[in-house]
Amino acid sequence: MMAAYTPMILQYLQVKADYQDAFLFFRLGDFYEMFFDDAIKASQELEITLTSRDGGGDDRIPMCGVPYHSAPAYIEQLIEKGYKVAICEQTEDPKQAKGVVKREVVQLITPGTMMEGKGLNDKENNYIAAISIFKNNTYGFICSDITTGESRATLLSGSFEEVLNELSLSGAREVVIASDFDEELQRKMRERASLTLSFEDDTASKEAYHNLLKNVSHEMLGVTVSRLLNYLYRTQKRSLDHLQPVAPYQIHQYMKIDYFSKRNLELTETIRSKGKKGSLLWLLDETMTAMGGRLLKQWVDRPLIEKEAILRRQSLVGIFIESYFERIELRERLKEVYDLERLAGRVAFGNVNARDLMQLKRSLLQVPELKDLVGKLPGEEAAKLAGSLDPCEAITGLLERAIVDNPPLSLKDGNIIQDGYHEELDRYRDASRNGKTWIAQLERQEREKTGIKSLKIGYNRIFGYYIEVTRANLHLLQEGQYERKQTLANAERYITPELKEKETLILQAEEKSVELEYQLFAEIREQVKEYIPRLQALAKTVSELDALQCFATVSEERHYVKPEFSSDRKMIIKDGRHPVVEKVMNAQEYVPNDCDMNAEREMLLITGPNMSGKSTYMRQIALTAILAQIGCYVPASSAIMPIFDQVFTRIGAADDLISGQSTFMVEMLEARNAIVHASSDSLILFDEIGRGTSTYDGMALAQAMIEYIHDRIGSKTLFSTHYHELTVLEAELARLKNVHVSAVEQNGKVVFLHKIKEGAADKSYGIHVAELAELPSELIRRANDILVELERKDNREGQQTGKPTATAAEASEQLSFFAEHGEQKVPLKRKEKQLIDDLKDLNILELTPLQALNTLYELQKKLKA
Structure with missing residues (x-):
């Protein structure tokens, strides 16, 4: 059947055979065309016209296409939907081709390998991950952001849930796995996140990227890293010189916050909107650069557990708070710094343009000022940061000499390189400019000679230079004065031998000038590429400065205090507030609360009415702990905190419809996750455990969990409940104390005081809350009767x-x-x-x-x- 197709369609099918899981953008002239099933599906996804053509077979072939100059927008739409796009370009000059023009795929664009476009969030990494499975339930995991060149890898053991947790934490949009990867585990990955799965079986490390593996000593980790790198080099088909050596890590080096707890606490996005607004990250993000924003998110995702590292950040935050004017000046300077990490990536990738290099130059021009500002700050750590700010003067000087201040977006239209940078280019430009001056002079002379004031000399790409005379003035020309070139409706166009000769000189000079400019730009890009490691090191320092000044800005504006860390299991928070709720409500309206826990007071059993603030109180304790361990100040008048190794939460209720799990099953799974993995150094927040089943079942489960955590684990635990019967446990469990959120009843109405007090609540006021929700009065009266x-x-x-x-x-x-x-x-x-x-x-x-x-x-x- 294939023999019946035309040679071009046969070529298409041969290329497509290697890219079955991608849309093949097949270059034909000024269009990228798609055929067969690709065309049908692309016409639906992109809402473009589906046509057909004769491909040499019995039936017409479905076909659709997009102009090459607008292809990036269409490609981005497909990538956002989770598809892959293979770009197939003409690799020989059609004029020199014998038969079908040679074509080959020059790049595979996937959700995890996007280098530019609106689909990339400036303040979020775009990770691609790889996972390998080994014996004894051991898994290799790596995530890499090819826009910035950073990669992190670790070995995980035990349940696949650990892998899912790391995958969720990274936010990876694409995962590379072996072709025989367990299908059930693939299903679990798709349930947890919207992912594109790609396959790579080659795990042999190549000499080309040996340097990237220099920090990876474990063989199993090396296999996983090689799997990802092989996939990247095979699909991108270009330089990846900006990739940095892989940084191994262990999950126990950071506070562990599992997927469920991160979601419940709304650390980086809210549960309802799935957006940043309303999250802890939204509250904190006063960063001025894209790099600083990405680092801030990484810090929120992975709080520290090493005390010295936390104190280092705290110290620098304190310095920035005390150095108000320097911090304000620093923020102004950081505004002028573009995304150095991604600019370096684009340089290596070969898709950087002249405007990108101007952004790089303007950024580097800020570095001496930043270095001077930070150098004036007190303390050894500030001095170290100042010493790490490398101005890269050689790049700045090169770009200052070479690139014009406001270059065009296209690299193929010229006018990129500065006059005086290259002698031969200056000669071409002189010829072109003088020629155009000569043409302007010729136009004036011909107007005087003919007496035709409207005579003009114009230019277009098809006919070149011409003399145009309107029909009304043709009688003023002498016979044979000009050679007719083109007839228009209202004018005639002419040429002269002299004009033709000058045109040749001008166009040759312009063509050679544009070609030389592109060549010079490529040379400049290669020189900049040599500085990529230094640029990446500079970017790390700038992003750290930005994240630290961000902490200082938020802490000062919102009146946060520096927490102290205890070694005797004390957690004493005075006037603690929920940072996000406080910002949304307005600080004057928020009711602060204390939290007093120690080695003799490990568990708080919290009772109180619905809507009184039990869940908010519990969340604010967890967020205070997280803020403290990322190095920020905390919302309180004073705080003494232990360093937690893990935070577990079971707050809120939601069905997991995808996996067919009820609210109660989700509740039990999240509770199990905490109970199985928590240690005595962990923080557990359980809200209304057991409410998804019958009263006695739920109460029995809740009490059993309280007793198990108290007797077996010893974690700091906040347990809120409406099962008031459980408050008798205070007499049985030595380290459990009752507290309640107070409310008063006035004239038959409940008034929430939102204040935590010692002891147990007297009732839940559920019907009062229903009344506040404005349920029908008849219904409320009936509910009261039923209750009695x-x-x-x-x-x-x-x-x-x-x-x-x-x-x-x-x-x-x-x-x-x-x-x-x-x-x-x-x-x-x-x-x-x-x-x-x-x-x-x-x-x-x-x-x-x-x-x-x-x-x-x-x-x-x-x-x-």
Whole structure:
């Protein structure tokens, strides 16, 4: 069947055979064409016209195309949808071709290898990852950003969940795996994130990138790194000189925040909008450069656990806070610094243009000022940062001499190189400029000679230079004065031998000038490429300065304080606030709260009404810990913190519809993740555990978890619940304390005070919250009636079965009431005395605890009556 196709279609099919998983953009003249299934699918995805052509077979071939000059926009649309695009270019001059013009794929563009375009977020890395599976549940993981050249790799062991967590943390859009990679694990990766999967079986390290592996000593890690590098070199087909040596890391070097906790705490994006606004990163991001923004996100994703490293950042933040005027000047200078990391990547990749190099020059011109500013700051660490600011004067000087200040976007139209940079180029330009001056003079002479004031000399690419005379003035020309070239509706165009000769000189000079300019630009680009390592080192220092000044700016503006770190398990936060909620609400409206935990007070059981702020309080504790361990100041009036190795949260409720898991199953999986992996140095936040099942099931699970964490793990734990019965655990578990979020009832309405107080709450005020939500009044009245009836029924059943009819908080209140009355601390009425005598007649010590509570509860009701 293939033999029936035309030679060009056969060529297309041969190329397409190697790129079955990509759209093949096949260059034909000024268009990229697609055929067969590619054309049908591309016409749908890009909303372009589907046509057909005769391909030599029995049927017409589906076909669609896009102009080559607008192709980047179409390619970006496909990449955003998760597709790959193979660019197939003509690799020989059509005039010299014998038969079909030679074509070959010059680059495969994928979601993980995008180098430019709107799809790249300036303040986020664009990672491509690779994963390898080894024996004994060991996995190799690497993620690389080819726009910046940075790569990080690690070995993971145990559950594949560890790999999924790293994958989610990196935000990688593409993952490279072996062709026989387990299909169930592929499914899990797709469930966790929107990913493009690519395949690479070659894991042999090549000499070409041996230097990139110099820090990788473990054989299994080397296999994984080589898999990714082989894929990149095979698909990009160009220089990747900007790739930096791979940096190995271990996950226990940083505070571990699993995927669920990161989502629940809304560290880098919110749960509802999936956007940055409303997240901790949104609050913090006062960076002035794209590089600083990316580093800030990396710091938020991976808080430190090494105390010395945290204190170093703290110290520099403190210096920037104290050096207000220097910090303001630094911010102004950083505004003028472009993305050095990605500029260096574009230089290496070969797609840098003259405007990019001007951005590089303007950025480097700021470095001496930055160096001087930072050098004036006190402290050894500031001096080190100043010493790392390399101005790269040679590049600045080269670009100053070579590139014009406002170059055009295209490299093939000339006018890029400065006059005086290259002698031969200056000669071409002189010839071209003098020729154009001569043409201007000729136009004036011919107007005077003919008396035709509207006579003009013009130029177009088809006919070259010409003399144009309108029809109304043709009678003023002498016979044979000019040679006719072209006839228009309202004018005639002519040439003269002299004009033709000058045209040849001018056009040759311009053509040679443009060719030479492009050659000179390529040479300049190669010279800049030699400085890529220095530019990347400079970018690291600038981004660190930017992230640190960002912490200082936020801390000063929002009145944060420097936290201290304890070695005796103390966590004492005074007037703590939720940083994001405080910003959204306005600082004056936010109610601050304390948190007091230590070795004898490891768990807080939090009760209180719905909407009172239990979840906000729990989140603010976790965010305070994270802020402290990324080196930022924290929202409080004072804070003493332990250094946590992990943070686990179970907050909020959501079905996982993709994997078919209910809210309760998601809740149990997240709880399991914390309980299995937490240590005594971890922080656990559990919000309303057990509410997705029946009351007794949920209460039993909640109590069992509390006891397990208390007895087996010893983590700092905040556990909020509406199961008030659990508050009796304070008497049984030595390191558990009851606290509650206070509320008062006024005129039948609940008022939330949002204040954390010692002890347990008395009730949940659920119907009051429903009333605040403006449910129909008839419904609210009915709910109150049902509640009264249920409470009465519960009381009756309790008397029959021994089931307690009072919550633990109410029982505690009742015991206190009778203790005070028994000691005659208040005047008693006759009725009260009689009831106490009745109580004395009972041998309460012979009753079970449940019966005793019920008895007290009933007696109190009589007293209140």
